[in-house]
Amino acid sequence: MGQRLSGGRSCLDVPGRLLPQPPPPPPPVRRRLALLFAMLCVWLYLLVYSCAGSCAAAPGLLLLGSGSGAAHAPPAPGPDGPPPRLPFPAAPATQSAAGGEVAEGATSQEEQSPETPDSPSPISSFFSGSGSKQLPQAIIIGVKKGGTRALLEFLRVHPDVRAVGAEPHFFDRSYDKGLAWYRDLMPRTLEGQITMEKTPSYFVTREAPARISAMSKDTKLLVVVRDPVTRAVSDYTQTLSKRPDIPSFESLAFRNRSAGLVDRSWSAIQIGLYAEHLERWLRHFPARQMLFVSGERLVRDPAGELGRVQDFLGLKRIISDKHFYFNQTKGFPCLKKAEGSGRPHCLGKTKGRPHPEIDAQVLRQLRDFYRPFNRKFYQMTGHDFGWD
Numbered sequence: 530m531g532q533r534l535s536g537g538r539s540c541l542d543v544p545g546r547l548l549p550q551p552p553p554p555p556p557p558v559r560r561r562l563a564l565l566f567a568m569l570c571v572w573l574y575l576l577v578y579s580c581a582g583s584c585a586a587a588p589g590l591l592l593l594g595s596g597s598g599a600a601h602a603p604p605a606p607g608p609d610g611p612p613p614r615l616p617f618p619a620a621p622a623t624q625s626a627a628g629g630e631v632a633e634g635a636t637s638q639e640e641q642s643p644e645t646p647d648s649p650s651p652i653s654s655f656f657s658g659s660g661s662k663q664l665p666q667a668i669i670i671g672v673k674k675g676g677t678r679a680l681l682e683f684l685r686v687h688p689d690v691r692a693v694g695a696e697p698h699f700f701d702r703s704y705d706k707g708l709a710w711y712r713d714l715m716p717r718t719l720e721g722q723i724t725m726e727k728t729p730s731y732f733v734t735r736e737a738p739a740r741i742s743a744m745s746k747d748t749k750l751l752v753v754v755r756d757p758v759t760r761a762v763s764d765y766t767q768t769l770s771k772r773p774d775i776p777s778f779e780s781l782a783f784r785n786r787s788a789g790l791v792d793r794s795w796s797a798i799q800i801g802l803y804a805e806h807l808e809r810w811l812r813h814f815p816a817r818q819m820l821f822v823s824g825e826r827l828v829r830d831p832a833g834e835l836g837r838v839q840d841f842l843g844l845k846r847i848i849s850d851k852h853f854y855f856n857q858t859k860g861f862p863c864l865k866k867a868e869g870s871g872r873p874h875c876l877g878k879t880k881g882r883p884h885p886e887i888d889a890q891v892l893r894q895l896r897d898f899y900r901p902f903n904r905k906f907y908q909m910t911g912h913d914f915g916w917d
């Protein structure tokens with residue numbers, strides 16, 4: 530194997546040694562050896578090619594440039610509070626006590642600055658020229674503050690999922706730019722890989738169902754839903770972080786608080802009327818093409834919820850408990866190895882931030898307000914999300 534081939538250089542060519550060289554083999558033997566090396570090169574190429582997807586998700590495999598193999602490190606000591614909410618697998622060694630392994634640095638809101646820009650792994654960069662851009666076959670259409678970023682980031686670990694990092698907002702804001710423009714935003718995919726994007730505002734955009742259906746009736750739709758009361762508070766928290774001078778949650782939520790009249794026109798309230806929004810989608814898509822992911826379970830048991838999602842997308846169940854650990858500092862499950870970096874990865878600071886305290890009576894009033902809508906939503910989806 531260490532012999533130099535005469536003729537053209539092969540990918541396995543090695544420098545000649547300073548030892549006496551044996552006489553060159555006769556021409557037919559040389560031809561055979563050349564053929565053998567050519568086949569070896571093709572085989573090596575195919576091996577790396579197939580690894581481009583599967584290696585990225587295999588927790589036990591070291592990716593090129595993936596760091597120090599932190600996933601094998603012993604659990605980090607937990608000086609910062611109570612034990613994990615769930616028996617997650619051992620936590621990787623953290624790089625800083627204050628959540629230093631948080632890979633997403635964006636502190637601005639997701640819409641202006643996507644928390645996770647596209648960051649292909651070294652292997653996928655190697656193959657970035659291969660494959661082709663496809664329109665998405667599956668879209669996370671909502672709901673805002675439901676846990677859509679967590680779902681997308683977790684799904685991207687799957688070797689057969691390629692997703693655009695930023696929210697494209699094509700079907701609500703940029704539809705006039707056309708499908709070619711939209712497709713061009715997508716990452717390249719190989720045969721068998723699914724293209725995805727997430728834009729949570731689609732779920733409440735009137736035109737979105739017809740527009741997505743016009744692109745493809747077969748598009749699979751994922752909706753991450755969360756208790757609409759908590760969702761409303763989360764939404765308010767986001768607005769408050771941008772505009773600290775806005776009125777209190779209590780004053781925005783009611784038209785007339787003493788009469789218990791909730792202000793449905795406030796978007797933070799409106800978005801939580803899931804049954805009403807869903808009715809519009811069901812005029813364009815059969816229920817079997819929609820999957821409702823529980824935002825609560827995505828936090829409590831990410832692997833369990835990802836199992837359902839992988840089944841729905843027709844993907845092999847690759848993402849499992851092994852991919853997550855519970856980060857005590859963050860208070861949320863995080864990835865042991867993110868797609869792209871291979872390093873531990875929690876979502877950024879704008880995900881999972883503390884909410885302001887809201888008057889308990891106000892929360893009760895809102896629960897009463899949402900109850901009939903929630904019940905209807907449970908009926909429509911055939912699933913009790915347990916918010917009441």
Ligand SMILES: Nc1ncnc2c1ncn2[C@@H]1O[C@H](COP(=O)(O)OS(=O)(=O)O)[C@@H](OP(=O)(O)O)[C@H]1O
Binds near residue numbers: 675
């Ligand atoms: N693993 C993990 N880490 C951090 N945060 C998590 C996670 N899983 C779900 N969540 C919840 O996601 C909420 C944000 O939802 P979205 O990503 O849909 O928000 S956005 O609409 O894209 O702005 C965010 O809401 P807030 O807690 O109100 O910040 C989180 O509760």
